[in-house]
Amino acid sequence: MLRYTFFRLVQAAFVLLVMTFLLFMLIGMMPGDPVENMLEGNPALTPELARQMRELYGVGVPLPVRYWHWLTAAFQGDFGFSSLYFRPVLEILGPALLQTLKLMIATIVLSIPLSLLLGAIAALRPGGWMDTVISFFAFASISLPNFWLSLILIIVFAVQLGWLPASGTPLAENPSLGLQIYHSILPVTVLTMFFVGPLLRYVRASMIETMSSDYIRTARAKGLSETTVIVKHALRNALIPMVTVLALGFGMLFSGALVVETIFGILGMGKMIFDAIRYVDFNLALIGLLLATIVTLVSNLLADLAYAWLDPRITLK
Amino acid sequence: MSVATPALEVVGAGHVAQPNHPRLLRVSSLSVSFPGAEGRESEVVSELSYEIAQGETLGVVGESGCGKTMTSLAIMGLLPSGAKVSGSIEFDGKDLTAFSPRQWRSHRGREVAMVFQEPMTAMNPVMKVGQQIAEVLVKHERLSRRAAFGRAVELLASVHIPSPERRAQDYPHQLSGGMRQRAMIAMALACRPKLLVADEPTTALDVTVQAQILDLMLELQETYGTAIQFISHNLAVVSEVAHRIMVMYSGRIVEYAPAEDLFSNPLHPYTQGLIRTLPDIAQPMAELYTIPGSVGGKRPSGCRFSNRCPLGDARCREAEPALREVMPRHHVACFKVN
């Protein structure tokens, strides 16, 4: 298990390294002068120093060389300055990451029980009316453009009814938890609506398959009650593979968070990345994307470990 | 349908294998059908009547689609939803067809238990073997989890699984095929049921292991006095365990007789064919007998075997022969047998 974890961490680190290169190249192809963007915003840079740096990194220096410079600096903990915020990028990204994680965790905490409940109900009588309604809901969930759902919820609940705020960030200096939750209702609703559909469809399909398996018949042949059969025998088997689905969903949820944060004005990772790309903040965009990749890589790793822990058939050695 | 209904007196007291043993199960005119495509009903079991005495082994033989599995699911109350059942199933004086779901649950696992063909898929892959056995005892004998687990270890020992304490802590995939089937048998016998339904219990196993499992079943039957409904497509396997044998074809019983009678004097052309098609170590033959045609497909009118029967004539294609007792305890459903 430890050896496996170590191996996977090494693998993830390698993937991350490859990603830094790819993203560096891509971002280097954004409009504007990347060297200019890289140097901008660093208050410690005197015009003289800036000139020297420009000579060092400047026009004519091929992208891979510039990447090498960036990488060596990054290994020393220097990820550069944000040209948008005039601050070191790490300072900006810390709170942003926290903000996004709050949003995502709230969504996951809501989505898992909801999808379990609805998925299991739908699976009990496939083709029944409950299944039809729940399946329609699931289809709606995966088909709704989340930016549009955000707009519609704002129109209905913020503009027309005036019940909820249209902004995801409270204006107060040190908002209370209640106030934070109040402002998060709409964004979390959108994200949950976006996330619950795929999960629910998965739970349903997995439950239907499990319920028709031989060991469920064995459990019934033992005279166990239907609740025991479903909870003890079916659900556990149906849920083990869901760990993987959740991990893959993490990346998807991050994508959803980007849109929602942008619309509701939440200063999270998504909005940071979006702004950074829109205003060509080279350093911020690069680190933002890398952090997002790390988050998904780690979630995948955790999923694999959890899978092995839950399923006795899998041994990680 | 009434033409083909074997009247209840046909299945009388006269042909219990061990006459001193009282009757345990009586199935009368059991039919099972499913709603098929475009509103047509498909009947998988038709007008089945048979009995099992206490401690008796009934062998049920037939090829794919003959309805042998559906019959056993019917007596377990485990037919898939949508199945339509008619007729009666009487178990130890109780009418199972009138059972509520709750009554079924206290019946299954305690009075009657089942062993399936594939021990790998029939066990929950993420639950320890010992727990899966203990579960039955917790449910029916109200034992504590700890006590039940202890009993499970004893049961594993009683089916000759070496180091049962360790095996009880294993998951099914950690056991070999033969050991899994032993564990399934231990699970089925946990509450000493009166009837064990074994659906092709040795088909997935190698011959040497098959022999071990057959031995084990006979040994346990002797110890516990359990009656067994032993279902198999393999006539030879059935011949080694059964007191009486019921041959099914296309949802019906075609012949029903004590094991020795069935093999020494098979009466139905289908039974005769089945026995004669088997290559046997004892008697080499240049050319094997063949039953023409294939199993399944559209049912002919009249006798369901008429399209493959060497004796089939116009009468066979008009009416379905009823199951009659032509010799003491020997029943056959064929017009050509006197």
Add this chain to the structure above:
Amino acid sequence: MSAIDTELAGIPSAPRQTIWQLRRKRFLRNKPAVIALAILVVLAALCVLAYPYSLLMGLDPNETNLLMRFRPPSAEHWLGTDSLGRDVLLRLMYGGQVSIAVGVLGTLLTALIGVLIGVWAGFLGGKVDAFLMRLTDVVIALPMTPVLIVLGAVDLSKLGLSQALASSPGVVFLRIVIIIALVDWTTIARITRAATIEVRQREYVKAATVSGARHLYNVLVHVLPNITTPITVAATLSVGRIILFESTLSFLGFGIVPPTPSWGNMLTNAQELVISAPALAVYPGLLIFLTVISVNFVGDGIRIAFDPRSEK
């Protein structure tokens, strides 16, 4: 051999239904899928009618008229006008053309990449498979929308395209199709790989190999025809996903850029109008939703109709 002669009696002779007739029958029995298909046909027809409609009404989708801003629905503008005085219905029709075209073309490209990689990995197995699947894992690990935005932000002139060409509508359109395909191929690749591995192990492939068949023969003759079902289903479902990707990108300003209308970019400024003209925020999103959910229902219908478990 009398036994063999009687075997002939068992050969079916009644007129048979082809597999496609069976599938069509099963699909038509699935009401939600049929309704969804009808909706799709209507939507597609509506989009195709954009040009005749503009001729009929004498309208131009991109001509701004600041005197005609935010007009309510009228005989002249059936759904009213937008913030720049353009006819909303006409722009929705043209926008739909873009969305559907991106969805279909993107799916074709996605399927092409996914099938090539999936068959390659699945059939050869071993190291090639391990490498391609790691690659797939990496792409899946990427957060889609941010990556799409970066790709959308790439300055094509830095790749050697002239400025004018880089910003021409055709190139912008193709670029959306390509970048979506670059990140979306993984689903089809995985499904194709799994199906290929299953078919590769079938005994008819072994029989052909023993008779001297090579990889290419087996892939073309045995594998591809037998994996069309899962690929078709996956591809149908990816149409909806790609339409959503495109609309999100366009909404965020990195996809189809105005003045060319798309359902996504028609919502870009809607946030500022939620108070003054909420209807403008409703129509495009509703159409995206309607299209995507219909595509998904049709895809699900195809899946059920093609399911080998219901084939005899």
Add this chain to the structure above:
Amino acid sequence: MNALVEVDNLNLHFPIDGGFFKEKLTLRALTDVSFSVEEDETLAIVGESGSGKTTLGYAISGLLSPTSGRIKFGAGLGGHSQESPVQLVFQDPFSALDPRMMVGDIVAEPLRLQGVSRAERLQQADDVLEQVGLPAESARRYPHEFSGGQRQRIAIARALIAKPKLIVADEPLSALDVSIQSQILNLLNKIKRDRTISYLFISHDLGVVHHLADRVIVLYLGRIMEIASRQDLFATPSHPYTQALLESVPRIGRGRRKPGQALKGEIPTPLSPPPGCVFHTRCPRAQEDCRHHVPELLPAPGRPEQLSACHFKD
């Protein structure tokens, strides 16, 4: 008789890839297997699952390449020439036929791969279909329209069309209904009478083997336990494993079993076969010597044609 195929010291081991950091395991599917298939003979291979029967069949048909040792084909027969000297018939008649191809094309596939024109090969397919007892019109139908037994006939037709010298039949009956098995068995015998052909018949059903084999190989855990003619093997089995196997076969008319005669235990995993004689863990005759020394395949006492790998053979 001439040897058609000579198998010389064949070893087939599969490395089990346990990931980058796992210990590499080796599945020893076949170890030191030597025998020959004569012209026009039916050689049966029997053994339990995990004994390496199918692997051996695949190795001889060229689907798997040996780790060491040689498979030599008789004069004029290359391993994989245009002639296709070996053809396969499989257990599962459902996955043996491509569901997207018409039966005629399925049967004619070996000719297609030899470059025979379509008209010519479809003509031949019609002929072969008739030989296996199917009407020529079957050629224009799809596999799903046929029953299991009919499909197995189609698979046999496909094997026959290339005029092979050897057909490797891997459990061709075990997926079929009992009443269909004898039809296919008779068909295989009829083919044998009509042409010069050898069968390598892989089976776990000793009744079937007894019915059609000329010689029998008993495999256990990748090693040959015994090779003998059918008469010798069934009348005077030499190896304790063969004896146990014969004893385990259920028989009609033997009556109710007497418990306690069955062989103990189960076949060990080929990932770590026991040292010495691989059968010693289950053998009623096992002595200390059996745990250390692999017995050679040598003639049984007084029967030079019956080879048996046991220190204490009969």
